[in-house]
Amino acid sequence: MSGNADLLKKAAAEAAMQYIENGTVVGVGTGSTVNFFIDELAKRKDDIEGAVSSSEESTKRLKAHGIEVFDLNSVADVPVYIDGADEINEHGQMIKGGGGALTREKIIAAVADKFICVADDSKRVGRLGSFPLPVEVIPMARSYVAREIVKLGGDPVWRQGFTTDNGNWILDVHNLDIMKPMELESDLNNIVGVVTNGLFAQRGADVALIAREDGVETLKVAG
Numbered sequence: 001m002s003g004n005a006d007l008l009k010k011a012a013a014e015a016a017m018q019y020i021e022n023g024t025v026v027g028v029g030t031g032s033t034v035n036f037f038i039d040e041l042a043k044r045k046d047d048i049e050g051a052v053s054s055s056e057e058s059t060k061r062l063k064a065h066g067i068e069v070f071d072l073n074s075v076a077d078v079p080v081y082i083d084g085a086d087e088i089n090e091h092g093q094m095i096k097g098g099g100g101a102l103t104r105e106k107i108i109a110a111v112a113d114k115f116i117c118v119a120d121d122s123k124r125v126g127r128l129g130s131f132p133l134p135v136e137v138i139p140m141a142r143s144y145v146a147r148e149i150v151k152l153g154g155d156p157v158w159r160q161g162f163t164t165d166n167g168n169w170i171l172d173v174h175n176l177d178i179m180k181p182m183e184l185e186s187d188l189n190n191i192v193g194v195v196t197n198g199l200f201a202q203r204g205a206d207v208a209l210i211a212r213e214d215g216v217e218t219l220k221v222a223g
């Protein structure tokens with residue numbers, strides 16, 4: 001990743017800080033962009049109550065900064081969830097899970113009132129699907145799920161050697177022409193053995209902060 005891309009990720013992460021309210025539990029995603037956000041959040045660690053985290057990686061970084069990380073089951077209210085994306089379209093629909101954290105990310109996104117996506121402009125797309133779509137599967141179902149995905153028109157590739165934080169495996173699905181993201185999200189999740197997939201279409205971002213060379217664009221999708 002070039003230094004310039006890192007500057008853009010940092011700019012998006014900094015812009016997300018305006019959505020963080022004192023005294024709240026902050027939902028924290030996963031990835032290189034979110035790592036910049038965690039570093040920013042650390043500057044306000046005494047103002048917030050703490051965080052809920054979507055991965056072991058983010059939990060480790062949060063704790064290293066002295067930010068308390070709560071079990072999601074002990075938290076009733078997550079006003080804001082900050083996370084990155086592998087692709088995002090104009091409707092705030094995303095492909096996520098390049099780092100394999102999709103399931104916990106989707107759970108916190110479901111709980112949160114507002115999803116703020118932070119990304120550099122390389123993630124902005126017209127149609128989703130160039131980035132291989134990650135699907136988390138129960139290990140014993142890998143071959144079956146792969147065959148079912150082929151029937152849906154995708155080319156699944158097992159991310160060999162990688163295990164998710166939940167002890168499962170990932171199939172990265174290539175060559176999907178995603179014309180109906182919400183339908184495909186359901187179709188994939190309906191395959192027995194799929195834990196979830198990286199399409200965030202039914203619950204997309206409410207706000208996208210897209211960093212470009214000339215500044216951070218705010219794309220408000222809902223609310």
Ligand SMILES: O=C[C@H](O)[C@H](O)[C@H](O)COP(=O)(O)O
Pocket residue numbers: 029030031032033034083084085086095096097098099100101102105
């Ligand atoms: O599993 C990983 C997450 O979905 C990330 O949010 C996504 O891959 C984007 O990561 P990055 O900010 O490193 O591009």
